[in-house]
Amino acid sequence: MDLGCRYYATGWLTEKSDVYSFGVLVLEIVTSRPVLMIDRASSQKYHISQWVMQLMKIGDIRSIVDQKVRENFDLSSAWKAVEIAMKCLSLNSIDRPNMKEVVSELSECLALEKARKRKNADTDMRKSNPVSRNFRESEVTPFAR
Structure with a gap:
């Protein structure tokens, strides 16, 4: 019995x-698309998971x-988010992960x-600030007194 029938x-x-x-919500957020989509050519409706x-x-x-x-996103992160969302949408509830x-x-x-984002921010800062770039890249160590 599928999810809708069981709940009904x-x-x-x-x-x-x-x-x-x-899982549906995660797909909506990642794609910024509605759950039910319409094919303009055929006017047929389909679920976001089918499109994904x-x-x-x-x-x-x-x-x-x-x-x-x-x-402006990490490919590995995007793949991982979409894959976990699709696991959440497994037709057989036993195959879905727990929360x-x-x-x-x-x-x-x-x-x-x-x-x-940290890596990009560090790279941008080094490019825009030659003084801090030189300081970070140099081997500066304190001397004992």
Whole structure:
């Protein structure tokens, strides 16, 4: 029984149904697209996960990530976030991770992104400030008295 049918039949939400919903939310945030999308040519509706899956199959993470972000993101972090979101959307609830695993994986994504931003900030600072660049790059050690 799929998620919608199980909820409709029982009226009970479970951790695994919450995980599914959270996976949908992560895809909405990463892509900045609605859950139900419409193909303009055929007027057919399809779920965001179908669109993401097609792009994942051809390895096109740049088309999945919100275009407003452009090139300003860590590819590994983006892949990891999309992969964990897709795991959350597994049709069989037993195959979905628990929220602790989801949080752990997304924390790793955040750490990758923070590391990239720190590296970029350090590089920018070195380029714009030759005095600090020279100081950092030199071997300066204190002398004992």
